[in-house]
Amino acid sequence: MKLAGIGYPERTLALDKPRKVLMTAAREKNRKGFGSQGTAFLITILIVGSLTALALAFAQEAIVEVSLSSYSRDGIVAHQNAYSGVFLALAALKKEESDAVENGQPQEIKAFLEQLKSEFDFSWRVIDECGKLNVNLLLNADGEVNEERSAQIVRLFQTIGSKEGSLDGLFDWLDQDDEPRMNGAESDYYENLEDPYSCGNGPFLTTRQIHMVRGFEGAPQIADFLTIYSDGKVNINTAPLEVLMSLHESIDTPTAQMIIRYRQDIPFKTTEDLKNVPGMDDSLFAAILPWISVKSRIYSIEAEGRHGDASFRILAVASLEGKKPRFLYWRTL
Numbered sequence: 001m002k003l004a005g006i007g008y009p010e011r012t013l014a015l016d017k018p019r020k021v022l023m024t025a026a027r028e029k030n031r032k033g034f035g036s037q038g039t040a041f042l043i044t045i046l047i048v049g050s051l052t053a054l055a056l057a058f059a060q061e062a063i064v065e066v067s068l069s070s071y072s073r074d075g076i077v078a079h080q081n082a083y084s085g086v087f088l089a090l091a092a093l094k095k096e097e098s099d100a101v102e103n104g105q106p107q108e109i110k111a112f113l114e115q116l117k118s119e120f121d122f123s124w125r126v127i128d129e130c131g132k133l134n135v136n137l138l139l140n141a142d143g144e145v146n147e148e149r150s151a152q153i154v155r156l157f158q159t160i161g162s163k164e165g166s167l168d169g170l171f172d173w174l175d176q177d178d179e180p181r182m183n184g185a186e187s188d189y190y191e192n193l194e195d196p197y198s199c200g201n202g203p204f205l206t207t208r209q210i211h212m213v214r215g216f217e218g219a220p221q222i223a224d225f226l227t228i229y230s231d232g233k234v235n236i237n238t239a240p241l242e243v244l245m246s247l248h249e250s251i252d253t254p255t256a257q258m259i260i261r262y263r264q265d266i267p268f269k270t271t272e273d274l275k276n277v278p279g280m281d282d283s284l285f286a287a288i289l290p291w292i293s294v295k296s297r298i299y300s301i302e303a304e305g306r307h308g309d310a311s312f313r314i315l316a317v318a319s320l321e322g323k324k325p326r327f328l329y330w331r332t333l
């Protein structure tokens with residue numbers, strides 16, 4: 001297992017034991033209810049989470065050593081609870097996938113997980129990375145600006161009223177040269193900051209790197225709508241109103257609100273279903289078709305474990321692409 005952090009290349013985490021447990025769960029998708037077998041499955045994940053923590057300690061000894069020096073007994077339990085939160089969130093995502101196909105709504109696992117939360121003090125939040133705009137695709141493979149994607153980002157700036165950040169800053173971070181654009185910045189700028197660093201001159205390796213771009217320091221709101229993980233298509237079942245409006249200039253606030261209201265009643269099973277939304281004529285549908293999808297495979301998981309006065313947070317990005325879930329990013333706070 002390897003870790004990724006700001007400024008460092010990301011690595012895929014090899015979580016052999018959790019993967020086996022999760023795949024076992026997938027094979028049991030036809031099983032009804034969560035009886036004793038379901039309990040055993042979820043408790044097993046909790047135990048595997050503990051084992052993974054040990055594996056992490058050996059893989060990143062220095063980082064964990066620093067953390068452990070400040071750990072109280074409560075802190076260690078909080079750490080374990082946060083781990084459990086990540087793996088249970090992943091299990092819920094897998095379960096939700098199978099239930100969404102078979103039963104519509106995975107109410108049973110939600111109720112069961114709520115019961116578990118009362119016994120293990122943790123919480124989690126799952127964010128769909130496929131409901132955002134992929135900032136790494138602003139430049140095409142040949143380094144040329146993708147005009148349509150750029151226009152979407154500009155509309156996003158306008159929709160959220162952002163005065164911070166600029167396309168030039170993003171372009172300069174992504175392009176390989178060191179020639180700053182009018183409102184951008186290259187290494188000459190970043191290396192003269194109080195805490196200097198070099199310009200990426202390539203794709204963003206973590207979403208946190210977006211905050212390193214001139215104008216995106218701190219936490220400008222726009223970063224909540226940008227990703228580096230999706231295939232470039234926006235999931236119309238999960239995209240927030242601001243992202244829906246960025247897809248095309250003809251999607252105004254009422255149209256985006258109608259899309260959201262529609263999917264709350266009937267999730268889109270195909271992109272064609274979007275034509276059923278009032279205000280979505282054929283020409284508008286054809287214009288946005290290359291940019292949309294109805295499925296998500298990559299999620300951010302933010303888990304917090306608590307015990308006594310201690311708390312511990314883990315931020316992870318998990319991909320459900322392929323047969324086995326895998327982590328693309330892992331960060332502890």
Ligand SMILES: [Ca+2]
Nearest residue numbers: 172175176177
């Ligand atoms: Ca550059």
